[in-house]
Amino acid sequence: MWEYTEKVKELYKNPKNVGEIPDADVVVEVGSIVCGDALTLYLKLDGDKIVDAKFKTFGCGSAIASSSALTEMIKGKTIEEAAKITNKDIVEFLGGLPDQKMHCSVMGQEALEKAIKKIKGHAVEDEHEDEGAIVCQCFGVSENLIRRVINENNLTTVEEVTNYTKAGGACGSCIPKIEDIIKEELAKGATQKVISAKKPMSNLKRMQLVEETIQNVIRPVLMRDGGDIELIDIDGKKVYVALRGHCAHCVISDVTMKNLVQEKLREFVENDIEVIEVK
């Protein structure tokens, strides 16, 4: 027996927005009966606003609940707003999903993404090219989907990837390939996430990014040379740091600062960050 949240139970018992929209502007299908779950999503638009959303789902309790959640979340939103919804948001809406059921939320996101692509006028033929090579033949899971899910949910193991996408869950022959993808994504992981979150930034977001960048990008480099760095304070775009270990007494510490810390913070956070060393 799965440990479903009350919200999931409520939504599979009484799903909202079940059905078809006869004059829908967009209809997309994801999944297949062979794989054990499938979702057809119907959207009605008024300008760039989603005024109605309905679904039909073949699948387990959490697939039905995820579909219901998706339609509730996107109704009344603009295309741009809806485009920001990820599987994580669906999981949050449901108050959580069992690990092995995460793929149900990904199916919802997939349907939404496909629908938005269609709205924006991408030809159907393009879609397959966009999706990249199929990694898991059993469930038809593309490389791009796996990479995206890894990044958006900070996945680090094959088991997690299987829970989120089903890839590798049947014959298992694609597991080495999934391992390779995870390694590649982890290697560039920190970098990508930071870049994608650029532009107008709240103080809180800036602080988070500064901390992340120091932790994941700068410290590893310094520590390789026996040094270390401590974040003292952040005031607007001024970042106060102290160098520790070998770096602290290094005569070229100033150069280290300018070359590394500031350069990296400007690259990953904002291009007008100023770094000040506290002795």
Place this chain on the structure above:
Amino acid sequence: MQNKIIYLDNNATTMVAPEVVEAMMPFFMERYGNPSSMHDFGGNVAHDVEYARHQVAMMLGADHDYEIVFTSGATESDNMAILGTLQYYRDKKHIVTTKVEHPAVLNLCRQLEREGYLVTYVPVDREGNLDLDFLFDSVTNDTAIVSVMYANNETGVIFPVEKIGAFCKKRGIPFHIDAVQAIGKIPVNVNAIQCDLLAISGHKFHAPKGIGVLYVRRGTRMRPLLYGGHQEKARRPGTHNVPGIIGIGKASELVMQHLANAEEVNRVKRLRDKLEHGLLTQCSNAHLNGAKNNRVDNTTNVGFEFIEGEAILLYLNEKGIAASSGSACSSGSLEPSHVLRAMGVPFTSAHGSIRFSLSRYTTEDEIDYTLKIMPEVVERLLEISPYWDAKTKKGKPITELAR
């Protein structure tokens, strides 16, 4: 009625019979002695253990009580039978089993393959019947053991174990039967089937969980899995699970009574047939999985097209009905059951297959209630399904099936 659970999942586990509980009770607080002790307080308990052994031996038609070895359950019995035999015949590296075994045998065989054994998995046909010629042809001089289930847990289909037993005896190859799903449903006689080893589990026939038996025919060559005390003639050391043993003994006696009562046996079959007929006629696009005329009397497995098994179970659960599913989602394995796949059940209904398994405690009211609820559940889920056309009341063409 809705307040009480309607339990139609007796192939998963069963209620402990009241007579069994009653028989076990004294062995918790009054007669808790260790049967291996020298004093009478323990020693007298040994008599009860031996009586229970006799009860099990009677049920299985065994020649000698000492052919009954008590274990913790059928998983241990299956592992002990196969590993114990391989340990003895160390130069033989081939195992014959079927594609539709319980994981206790199947996953053990997969592990043995990793360790260098060659395993032949005998296929079944669309109705779940074993390909007997395939089995006969696969046996070689290198075959250490043939391990086959008596009746399948998901479909109830019975395998021709007598024919396999006669064949193995002629070839001099040890023959093990996983009889877990046959006990209590059909008469099981170890001499009629000429097996060397046979595994059963108490909790599948109204004894408690945690007690099982491995029947080991006199003269069968094998080595123990565990090493320790002298219990069970050192074949299975460890202090006896006395209450469990008393329980499985009593449950065996009750099985004999039940099977001797033709009226009762027919009652269960009639209820199963009523349920099955009702489901197949009252629910849209329902199909029977498994051979209709070659099954144990308590089991029916029905595939409902275009809807998914876990969702069906959750909806039934809301109505107080407990059943089980061979669907991928309910097991977390992502693929439908290996049994349904081995049978070639199409994906349109494999994901929506539900097993109902009755017991001698199932009542007609419970079956009638289930027949009232189930068509509603199916209709409700078809409404949600993208593969169902509500207007034409038909499934939509599914192109993906071409894959």
